[in-house]
Amino acid sequence: MAQMPAMVPAAAPADAHAIPLYGRDNPGALSSEVWSKAGGVDYTVRNVTFPTLTPVLPAKGKGNGAAVVVAPGGAFMLLAMDHEGWKVARALAAKGITAFMLKYRLTPTPKDEKEAAPFMGAMLGRELAHPMNGELLGKSDAPKDGAAAIAYVRQHAAQYGIDPRRIGMIGFSAGAMTARRVAIDAPAAARPDFLGYIYGPQDAETVPADAPPMFNAIALDDGLFPSKGFPIASAWMEAKRPVEIHAYQKGNHGFGLGMPGTTTTLVLDQFTAWLDMNGFLKPSHSARKDSQ
Template identity: 65%
Template structure:
């Protein structure tokens, strides 16, 4: 059984996954989950069904909430969508990034790790596409859902030194389809199909990684950002795309044990960059004020430029 400090860390993680800041999460972890206020589904006029007319599920299954009355989260997604957030044409670089929010495969932090990230990328001339991928089912009632998600998350994290066992193959399938959809509509959205990448946060990072590992040759993202995902080494394919790996060294969910996953990229002679921030906890999103995690998006974009992904063609 996990020790009490890890239980508190996991509880703090759960809070951050639903939109609470790391500092708020650490405070509220002692009292349980933050108040999740039911919310009407936001208007998503630009959301595109991921598989066209064949898209499974229904929007009616979705349970929307606001964490602390502020940030949108959604559960029970059965109908995946992709929402374009396009840059000013005068600033557009032609690069594109599919954005995968996190939430332990049971929830998506749509504001914190989705729309906010997409708008930050678009402001830098990068076309962004927020992926609302399919999730594992949770109870409809907020109170029941909180307890259920905590139980499932703890079961999926039996030991902080091991790879999480909580996964969802449908999320990776949606990641692969999102890359295909952006490339198929490259002319429509003004992007270069050879410069379509992905960035994911926590479970979204795991989704991005599985997209890379399971996509057929020629269909992988051109690059990807792996933001506060677990770090164990994986088998790296010879055609693996460049990886940007970022984690706070005080992450309570994935305590620092080096960066074996990045070492695997190096062993495979594939490009990789590592950022280990001194502070930031888990779920820092676009950054925790007062820490260097606030530089994560600037560094990711600078890294993209170093890979030649921002060069107009």
């Protein structure tokens, strides 16, 4: 947290296309949110209680029928809305993939920025030894919101010109942990067809035989999740599920679409090349059926 750019208070951006994730039953209120700009540039938000999903569409006639729910990170206490959210969604849409930016519920933090930073740092410090079994993930509504987002996109596939069998999820850091829980724990109707797991913890767990294919990317100098090898990828292999690993020499934690001067700048191209190799960008392909 100490290495993060200073947070400059900001008004919430206009988001006319945001969809309440649970419709009329949506919990919370927009008034709880605390918006800032990291370094005065990139939007972040804290204290989210009102989850939403924002479509980011390809240019007319350019969609390939695939869709991805984007889950930004922020230690379940903040969302990096620009850096790991809207920028990623727009980049996917530019490649013909219909993207859905997920703003999921967060652990409450002090409203004042000066109080929030040490609070979040202390909470995060307690979690890092066992991030996949910690309080922040364990008590979070993020996996529930992630599953609801996949279910919503699948239910409205025809409306967006999407193949309901080619709907995936990509997450960054806490968003990766969220996506991993959805991929493993959610019922079939709310489980993604593929998973982009970007600088999430590499700890192993039991992987079900019907887990979706996984694209796993992390920098070997990640300062938040120091290298343990790739136990989660090994667990995917033991379950006989497709998995691909990209371990970058440099990039640290939070490289988003890439840290300049490192090969992490290739991550989105590699992710979409992997999707294409596995048939997820081909209109007539039933990726879920063929990958099992």
